[in-house]
Amino acid sequence: MKKYKKFLTLFLAGVMTVSLAACSNQPNKSNETNSQGTQAKASSDSTDGDLLTASDADSKSADNDLVIAIEGSISTLDPHNVTDTNSIATTRGIYESLIEFDENQEFVGLLAESWDISEDSLTYTFNLRKGVKFQDGTYFNSAAVKANFDRLLDVDNSLSRRRAFVVTNSDGTETPRIESIETPDDYTVVFKLVNPYSVFINKMAQISIVSPAAIEQHGNDIMYNPCGTGPFIYEEWTEGDHTTMMRNEDYWGEVASVDSVTIKEVPEAGSRTAMLQTGEADFVYPMPADQIAAVENNGDITVSASASNIMRYVTLNTELEALSDVRIRQAMNYAIDKEAYIQLMYAGYAEIASSTVPSIINFYSAQTPYTYDLEKAKSLMEEAGYGDGFTLTLWGDNSTQEIKGMTFVKQQLEQIGITAEVVPMEPATVSDKIYVEREEAAVQMWYVNWSASDFSMDSSMRALLISTYAPPTSANTAFYNNSEFDDLMEQGLLTADEAEQTEIYSKAQELAWNDAPWLFLANDQVIYATKSYLSDVRVRPDGSFNFVNAVLEQ
Numbered sequence: 001m002k003k004y005k006k007f008l009t010l011f012l013a014g015v016m017t018v019s020l021a022a023c024s025n026q027p028n029k030s031n032e033t034n035s036q037g038t039q040a041k042a043s044s045d046s047t048d049g050d051l052l053t054a055s056d057a058d059s060k061s062a063d064n065d066l067v068i069a070i071e072g073s074i075s076t077l078d079p080h081n082v083t084d085t086n087s088i089a090t091t092r093g094i095y096e097s098l099i100e101f102d103e104n105q106e107f108v109g110l111l112a113e114s115w116d117i118s119e120d121s122l123t124y125t126f127n128l129r130k131g132v133k134f135q136d137g138t139y140f141n142s143a144a145v146k147a148n149f150d151r152l153l154d155v156d157n158s159l160s161r162r163r164a165f166v167v168t169n170s171d172g173t174e175t176p177r178i179e180s181i182e183t184p185d186d187y188t189v190v191f192k193l194v195n196p197y198s199v200f201i202n203k204m205a206q207i208s209i210v211s212p213a214a215i216e217q218h219g220n221d222i223m224y225n226p227c228g229t230g231p232f233i234y235e236e237w238t239e240g241d242h243t244t245m246m247r248n249e250d251y252w253g254e255v256a257s258v259d260s261v262t263i264k265e266v267p268e269a270g271s272r273t274a275m276l277q278t279g280e281a282d283f284v285y286p287m288p289a290d291q292i293a294a295v296e297n298n299g300d301i302t303v304s305a306s307a308s309n310i311m312r313y314v315t316l317n318t319e320l321e322a323l324s325d326v327r328i329r330q331a332m333n334y335a336i337d338k339e340a341y342i343q344l345m346y347a348g349y350a351e352i353a354s355s356t357v358p359s360i361i362n363f364y365s366a367q368t369p370y371t372y373d374l375e376k377a378k379s380l381m382e383e384a385g386y387g388d389g390f391t392l393t394l395w396g397d398n399s400t401q402e403i404k405g406m407t408f409v410k411q412q413l414e415q416i417g418i419t420a421e422v423v424p425m426e427p428a429t430v431s432d433k434i435y436v437e438r439e440e441a442a443v444q445m446w447y448v449n450w451s452a453s454d455f456s457m458d459s460s461m462r463a464l465l466i467s468t469y470a471p472p473t474s475a476n477t478a479f480y481n482n483s484e485f486d487d488l489m490e491q492g493l494l495t496a497d498e499a500e501q502t503e504i505y506s507k508a509q510e511l512a513w514n515d516a517p518w519l520f521l522a523n524d525q526v527i528y529a530t531k532s533y534l535s536d537v538r539v540r541p542d543g544s545f546n547f548v549n550a551v552l553e554q
Contacts, residue, residue, distance in 0.1 A: 052292055052303040052527070059300040061533045061552040062279065064259040068537075068547060069272045069281035071399050073265050073427045074243050077234065078223035079208035080152050080159045083475075084427075088206075088453055089544035090263055093245050094135075095208030095228030098126050098145070099201070105455055105541070107201060111140060111209060111229065121196040121496055124204075128187040132252045134211035135233050142183035147212040149181055157220060160474075164203040167490070168468040170483075198493050198501070202454035231256040231548050240426075241265060257551045267399035276301060276529055282552065283537050285545050287529040288401060289347035300532045305349055305525045309358045309455065309541045312350075314394070314409060314519035315446040315477040322390045323444075329516035331380035333370035335416045336409065340372075342522050345405055350524035356512045357460040358523040360541060361452070363492075365506035367513040370520060377416045389417020395433070396447035398424035406447045409519065420445060435472040443477050445519075450475070451542035457505045462489055465512055478517035485511045 072086045079091040098112035109115070112126040132140040152162055153176070167175040177197050182190040193200065214227035226234040229252065232245035244262045249255060264281065266272045269288040275281035277298060287303055295301045316323045316332070323329060338352040351359070354366045381387055394410060396402045403424050410420040425433070434443055452459035463474040466489055467481040488508040492501050513520070526539040533553040539545050 050305055052305050053296045053301065059531065059533050060554055061282070061531070064257075064552050064554065066258045066261045066283070066534070066537070066547060066550050066552060067275075067281045068261065068263045068283045068285070068545065069266045069275050070263060070284075070545070071267055071269070071272070071286055071401065072397070073240060073267075074237065074263065075428065075431065076223045077226045077237055077243070078159075078220070079210065079228075080148070080157075080161045081220075081223065083160050085451060085453065085543045086263075089546070090243055091208060091226070091228075092230070092544070092546070093232040093261060093548060094226045094230045094234055095210065096230050097205055097208050098128075099205050101205055101455070101540075103538075107205065115201075117201075121198075122193045124191040124193070124200060126189050126191075128189065129252070130187055132229050133250065134213070134229055135227050135248060135250075136211050136213055138211055138213045140209065140229055141186040142189040143186070144209060144212050145189045146181050146183055147215065148207070148209050149178070151210075151215055152207065153178070159220075161207060163463065163469075163474060164206070168466075168473065170468060170486075172468075196494055196496065198496050199454065199456045199458045202456045202459070206454050232261060235260070240428075256548065261547055261550070267397070269400040273529075276531070279531065282531045282534045283528065283545070283547070284530075285526070285528040285539055286401070286543075287527045289345075289349050289527055292347070292527075295529065301529055302532055303527065303529045304538075305527045306539070307360055307541055308451065308524060308526045308543060309360050309460070310449055310451040310524060310526070310543050311353065311356075311358055311460070312345075312405070312449045312521040312524060313353065314521070315443070315448065316517055316519065317441070317444050317477065317479055318481070318517055319441075319479045320392075320444060322386060322392070325384045325386075326515055327380040327384040328386060330370070331377040331384070331416060332413060332418065333516055333519055334373045334377035334380070335418075336370075336412045336519055336521065337372040338522060341405075341408055342524075344408055345401070346522070346524045346527075349527060350522045353520040353522050355509050356465070356518075356520070357457065357509065361455065361457055361460050363457045363502055363505040365502075365509045367510060370516075374415055381416055387417070389419065391419040391421065392444045394420040394422050394445040394447060395430055395443060396422070396424055397427045397430060402447060405521075409447065434475070434477055437472060438470060438479075441471060441477075441479075443471075446477050448475075448477075449543075453540075453542045453544060455542070457501075458489065458493060461508065461512070465489075465517065480512070480515065480517040482511055482515060485515075 070086055074090050075084050075087050079095045082088050096110050099107050100110045102108045111129050113129050114127045116125045152159055165177045179192045179194045211227040218225045231248050231251045233248045235244040235246050237243045242262055242264045246260050247256045272284045273291045276284045292303050316329050318324055342350045357364055394406050396406045406422045410422050413420050463469050464476055465480050466486050470476045470479050485508055488504050492504045526543055528539045535551045536549040537547045
């Protein structure tokens with residue numbers, strides 16, 4: 001056996017160093033612009049954000065209850081069925097995984113104290129932490145881990161996390177990636193794989209462990225009855241409004257500092273800012289860049305920004321007649337002024353998308369940019385026989401920021417004769433309309449964003465672009481179908497050789513970029529704001545907020 005020591009290589013290039021003067025609509029100009037039109041960035045060794053505004057006020061919290069205001073919604077509290085970042089972040093207060101990423105995106109033990117990988121990369125052995133109890137009083141052990149994977153891998157449960165452990169074949173059949181799960185004793189669990197799977201350890205960091213007793217009692221209704229080993233205990237979830245959890249006094253590790261955490265869903269940007277100003281919220285994410293100036297004179301508010309792996313894009317349904325022609329999709333990309341988009345949406349705190357994945361993802365490969373070129377866009381439209389344009393619908397969430405982004409895209413496409421009807425909806429409604437059987441699919445364009453919580457190239461592209469991952473299986477709403485791309489993505493999982501992976505993933509990015517199944521927009525920074533009396537709450541590069549170590553100064 002070989003001890004696992006190799007951590008995920010993640011270059012957190014991208015944290016701009018800015019001063020208070022940069023709180024206008026212009027970022028710090030000391031960062032040069034590179035040849036692709038994207039802003040060159042300074043490197044960083046952690047996810048700690050650079051200060052956009054700083055506070056030195058000696059303020060105190062009126063209570064010990066943390067309130068977080070977020071833009072999006074919480075879709076589920078079932079950790080085996082989460083797909084959105086807000087739900088992932090929320091469930092991490094209640095649940096824990098065997099391993100996790102630390103602030104430098106390196107693997108560290110959580111419910112597992114250590115782990116080993118065999119020389120052939122087919123056997124993973126986890127040595128579990130002893131003395132850990134679930135919040136219902138039952139013990140965590142190897143049988144609990146196996147029970148969780150038995151539930152997760154059961155096809156009848158239709159859980160989203162299952163996709164990470166099966167291969168979906170072109171004929172719709174599936175091949176398991178895990179051959180067996182063995183429990184030689186109470187504190188050892190052994191996973192044996194069918195074939196090498198280069199991101200298996202990344203995926204394990206994403207699988208939270210649920211109380212088997214709770215699973216037996218509630219089944220898939222566990223989403224309404226969460227029970228894990230984490231530092232907080234579920235209190236209530238009012239869908240579309242808020243989620244509250246209380247401190248777990250019997251937590252196996254260091255007991256949380258705050259008494260409770262309430263995560264409020266506040267889609268309107270101005271309302272979130274107002275809540276922060278009045279003290280109704282202690283932490284706000286995202287903090288709209290265009291509202292930073294509104295709080296810079298508040299003595300008790302700090303605004304921070306850091307690099308992200310968030311991709312902003314619009315999916316283009318390639319099965320529609322007009323969008324089936326790659327020239328049309330490329331024309332649409334040339335018609336978008338990405339610099340203007342970045343200034344409008346993020347006040348400059350972003351970079352133009354230069355590949356199908358953000359630049360901080362390992363194996364990222366820069367592509368030839370779709371520069372803003374209306375003449376080229378119009379020429380491609382004429383070539384494809386659509387010089388007079390056509391009409392489409394553009395779906396997206398109904399938050400302030402998302403509507404603003406969709407409206408911008410609509411206005412840009414009008415320049416080449418394409419009319420896009422903006423249709424904002426509640427996030428749950430969008431999801432219901434997206435994840436339907438193929439013959440029922442009505443999506444034409446979807447304004448959306450994605451970040452890979454396991455920071456792998458595979459997660460950054462597989463669920464979004466592999467042909468077998470079209471809805472309802474996953475989020476390939478472009479219905480992109482390129483067999484060479486599919487083969488490359490699978491090849492990348494079968495080798496641990498970094499040189500081979502670099503070549504494979506570079507080619508995959510090039511194929512998808514040139515095929516243009518998306519409007520490639522930007523990779524923005526994560527910008528968040530806190531009261532000065534709050535410490536140790538931050539946002540990870542994937543946009544998930546981490547509150548488990550929060551401290552409210554009394």
